[in-house]
Amino acid sequence: MSLTVEERSGRWRSFTADTLALIMFFTTTGIINERLIAQMTWDEVFHARLLGAVLMVPVGRPYGLWRDWLMKRAGDTSLSRLFWDGMALMTFQVPIYAAIIAISGASGSGLLHGTIGATVMMLVLGRPYGAFLNTVRHLFGLPQGGAKPMSLNS
Numbered sequence: 001m002s003l004t005v006e007e008r009s010g011r012w013r014s015f016t017a018d019t020l021a022l023i024m025f026f027t028t029t030g031i032i033n034e035r036l037i038a039q040m041t042w043d044e045v046f047h048a049r050l051l052g053a054v055l056m057v058p059v060g061r062p063y064g065l066w067r068d069w070l071m072k073r074a075g076d077t078s079l080s081r082l083f084w085d086g087m088a089l090m091t092f093q094v095p096i097y098a099a100i101i102a103i104s105g106a107s108g109s110g111l112l113h114g115t116i117g118a119t120v121m122m123l124v125l126g127r128p129y130g131a132f133l134n135t136v137r138h139l140f141g142l143p144q145g146g147a148k149p150m151s152l153n154s
Contacts, residue, residue, distance in 0.1 A: 010142075017140040019060030021133045023053055025125075030097075033121055038106050038114030048104035055096065066092050067130065068145035086126030094119050 003011075027049055034045045067088040074084040098115045106114050134144040 013140045013142055014064065014137075015061045017137045017142055018064035018133065019057055021129075021136040022056045022060040022063060024136075025129050025132055026056065026093075027053065029121060029125060033114060033117045034101065034106075037117035038101060038110050040101070040104070040106055040110065040114070044105040048101055048106075051104060052097075052100050055100065059092075059096065063088075063092050064133065064145060067133070071130070071145055081130070082127045084126075085130035086123040089126040089129060090119060090122040093122055097122075 030049055030052055031045055034040045034048050035042070040048065067085070070084050070088040071081070074080045094115065097118045098111070101114045101118075102111055130145075137144060
């Protein structure tokens with residue numbers, strides 16, 4: 001089955017929007033966590049952010065789909081959206097993040113503190129990132145996530 005030009009365009013716009021949002025938002029927050037909480041050197045932070053950017057390309061869209069799927073469970077209240085956005089981000093990103101900082105040189109207590117810090121950050125930043133992702137998607141002419149069934153064609 002062949003996709004139409006419009007379907008292929010929508011896939012590329014979704015991939016680009018989700019990936020760009022992830023890279024922009026988490027490069028900034030990653031630097032803060034790695035330098036201030038994990039107490040990594042600037043060289044280690046630089047390598048972690050390079051590795052992080054490379055890894056965010058293939059996970060940007062899958063995370064967007066994961067978030068959309070979980071956000072369908074959110075109710076209409078702010079508290080519900082806060083909870084589900086935080087859970088989506090924490091369950092998807094923390095394992096990836098722990099691997100990134102371990103490969104980049106964090107070990108022992110630095111790795112532990114960095115992972116705990118990332119867990120807290122992901123829970124706290126889940127909703128702000130969800131709103132940022134929705135804004136980026138809007139700029140790309142895409143709908144907000146979580147409002148319709150998950151589809152690889154969207």
